[in-house]
Amino acid sequence: MDNRIFFNRIPQKMDFWFLLFLNIILAFSSGIPTTIAPYLIGDQSAVPADVTMAGFAYFTGMACMFPIILRLKQFTNTKLILGCSFLALLFFNFLLSVSNAPLIMIMASFAIGCVKMLATLEIVLSLIPILMPKGERYQLYCIYYPLSMVFGPVSGLLAAYLADTVNWHYSFHEQNFFIFIGLLIIVLFVHPEKRSKKIPLVQFDWLGNIFLVISLLLMCYVMSYGLMQDWFASVKIQAATIGSIIALLTFLHSNMRNKRPIINFTTVASWHVLCGVFVLCCLCMLFNTGSLTSPFLAIVFKNNPLESAKINTYGTVGYLFGSFLCFLYYRKFMNFTPMAATACVLFLVSNLGMYYITTINASPNDLFLPMFFRAMATIITYISVGIYITSNIPLNYFNDVTMFLIAVRTLLVPVVASALYSNWHYHEQIKYTTRLANTMDALNPLVAVRNTQLVSSVKVQASLLALRDIYGALIIMSLVLLVIILFIPFHGSNKRIIFNWRDPLHGKEAAQAITV
DSSP: OOOGGSSSSSSSSGGHHHHHHHHHHHHTTOSSSSGGGHHHHHHTTOOOOHHHHHHHHHHHHHHHHHHHHHHHHHHHHHHHHHHHHHHHHHHHHHHHHHHHOHHHHHOOOHHHHHHHHHHHHHHHHHHHHHHHHTTTHHHHHHHHHHHHHHHHHHHHHHHHHHHHHOTTTHHHHHHHHHHHHHHHHHHHHHHOOSSSOOOGGGGHHHHHHHHHHHHHHHHHHHHTTTTTTTTSSSHHHHHHHHHHHHHHHHEEEEEEESSOSSSOHHHHSHHHHHHHHHHHHHHHHHHOHHHHHHHHHEEEEEEEHHHHHHHHHHHHHHHHHHHHHHHHTTTOOOHHHHHHHHHHHHHHHHHHHHHHSSTOOOOOOGGGHHHHHHHHHHHHHHHHHHHHHHHHHOGGGHHHHHHHHIIIIIIHHHHHHHHHHHHHHHHHHHHHHHHHHHHTTTHHHHHHHTTTHHHHHHHHHHHHHHHHHHHHHHHHHHHHHHHHHSSSSSOOOOOOOOOOOOGGGGGHHHHTTOOO
């Protein structure tokens, strides 16, 4: 594959840096930043569940767009794909900045997820010949993942600063500023030549993919609004659950009948893939603890979103250290168990740190090490699982395995973890509130004098005690998972699959070789 097909009128040695710059620009556009959620909710009289649902819709779009990308890749050229993608991002970001309807906000986030996945894979495909010319995926992962994950918290901090000093609308204008710069680069420098033959899009299982989207969005609705609507006591939650199951069954029926199914489940059901996905699910459950971190930061920093955004940037150092460690390890070894165990130990240390600092007197510096270790464990998990699963997979199975991996890691586990931790914290908080209230004597003069302050104090103390209990349980889970990882027979492969990247007919294989 000749890089001159991608960039025109740019020195070839600069191709790599321009591609990285475009990838960084995409990292700044991720739907609604969680750091501006308090400003947005207060201004629009929305509820936190609306923002949560918008975030889940964004990841749903990323997961469901992947099968279509491979067809579009061969249907048109790079310049048109990237140009249309960046234009669409400009439009949907602007729509988020002016809309005050939750439904529009959610569907715009879904569209941004679809478009971002399309543009990201196109850029990653062009990085492959540069970073993994002989099939060394670790070189690509150890550069791509840090760039994608480091700039997320940075973008969130910038968005929070704009929301705090000016208005939350300017957070989307800031994203559009970077996207516009990327669009200029695409228009001026990206070559319009098409790299592969045209394949009709009519062969794609459009109906099945639509039902998959409906099923996942309804599932996200249940997980987002379940706690607020008292779960299955709500008619809406019952209807959404039934609708999600029916849509999923319809998708499975269409998938089995189609000659070119969206997911070939016989491939996914292999021992090699299931082991990797199992470890990924368990470790991602330990990573997706935002539902626990958010109430803790709200208590410690008195609901100051800007301070919370600064704390989230602590993880950027961990991402860099974790990727560097993976780079050093996978240059010499391919064994999956040591790195999976390392990630589990780092999660254990992070949760242990959070357990001990969960007090009202915690300072920002106390959070650095727990956030550092959690971020380091996360990027080690992403890189190691991607390398392990793709090490023995034939080229014609990459599409099925990659889509399944993206759906599990990006959508299914975060959705389940968020709902689980939110519900767990809520019930633990009620338990401790009741217990603390029963220890107070209403006839005590100190209680009577401080009656107005006690209500707030009891809620804070109950929330912190609940968080400590959950972090204690996560410590036990980490220990159990560590033992399981050490005893699972991970039969990996030391063989590195080699591609002829300069052959344009291998464009599809190249696209499927990267776990985004």
